[in-house]
Amino acid sequence: MSRQKIAAGNWKMNTTLDEGIELVNNLIAAEKDKSVLTILAVPFTHLVTLDKKIKSKGKLKLAAQNCHHKNSGAFTGEISPSMLAAINIPYVIIGHSERRQFNFEDNQLLKGKVRAALDAGLKVIFCCGEDLEVRKTNKHILHVKIQLEESLFSLDVKEIKNVIIAYEPIWAIGTGETATPAQAQEMHNSIRRMISRQYNKRVGEAINIVYGGSVKASNAKEIFSQPDVDGGLVGGASLDAKEFIEIINSFPPES
Numbered sequence: 001m002s003r004q005k006i007a008a009g010n011w012k013m014n015t016t017l018d019e020g021i022e023l024v025n026n027l028i029a030a031e032k033d034k035s036v037l038t039i040l041a042v043p044f045t046h047l048v049t050l051d052k053k054i055k056s057k058g059k060l061k062l063a064a065q066n067c068h069h070k071n072s073g074a075f076t077g078e079i080s081p082s083m084l085a086a087i088n089i090p091y092v093i094i095g096h097s098e099r100r101q102f103n104f105e106d107n108q109l110l111k112g113k114v115r116a117a118l119d120a121g122l123k124v125i126f127c128c129g130e131d132l133e134v135r136k137t138n139k140h141i142l143h144v145k146i147q148l149e150e151s152l153f154s155l156d157v158k159e160i161k162n163v164i165i166a167y168e169p170i171w172a173i174g175t176g177e178t179a180t181p182a183q184a185q186e187m188h189n190s191i192r193r194m195i196s197r198q199y200n201k202r203v204g205e206a207i208n209i210v211y212g213g214s215v216k217a218s219n220a221k222e223i224f225s226q227p228d229v230d231g232g233l234v235g236g237a238s239l240d241a242k243e244f245i246e247i248i249n250s251f252p253p254e255s
């Protein structure tokens with residue numbers, strides 16, 4: 001079963017709208033591997049304008065970086081999944097470690113967000129991953145298992161198919177330190193087996209699992225060549241068009 005190759009850029013709280021437009025113009029103009037699904041998770045303020053720009057540009061899609069777990073109400077400053085769906089944004093990131101850390105989002109809350117996003121018709125990029133302390137005590141696989149169990153495993157087979165899992169070890173985010181290809185492969189394979197056990201083998205084989213944490217043009221090839229790594233969720237390096245294009249073009253040729 002062949003899975004989708006995915007290069008997702010998470011711009012986080014970076015770029016003015018004009019800078020975002022320039023970045024997208026450069027990405028549109030570039031020679032890219034057409035078999036790669038490229039997703040740009042941009043600030044909320046950029047979504048409508050960039051959506052107009054990339055319309056009909058094939059495999060270039062937009063994502064929001066977060067959404068609320070309710071569709072409307074007295075939640076000042078929040079954006080709901082139905083608002084995103086209404087402007088045709090296909091993807092939303094849920095559970096990024098920065099939101100877990102700085103906004104105190106826990107597995108239970110994230111379960112609600114995943115449910116609300118899928119109910120609104122969005123596809124979810126669900127982030128999981130351990131910090132350095134957990135990694136040092138060799139509990140990283142258990143840690144991720146609990147994250148998946150508590151936030152995702154109440155979904156049914158049909159729903160889980162609309163989820164991309166992003167494994168992002170916190171100790172590798174923005175630090176320049178990358179998980180080794182073997183460390184990424186170990187976790188991705190474990191996640192795939194967890195999904196197979198919870199749902200069935202076919203679902204486990206089909207689910208897309210991307211790696212995030214200091215992915216760069218210089219290491220993408222090696223990481224993307226791991227059998228259970230279906231691509232990357234890229235932070236800093238996605239803000240540089242040339243570097244990100246190189247990352248998009250880093251997948252092994254189809255066998």
Ligand code: 13P
Nearest residue numbers: 010173174213214235236
């Ligand atoms: P960096 O690529 O900057 O380490 O960020 C990874 C990340 O958090 C993507 O969501």
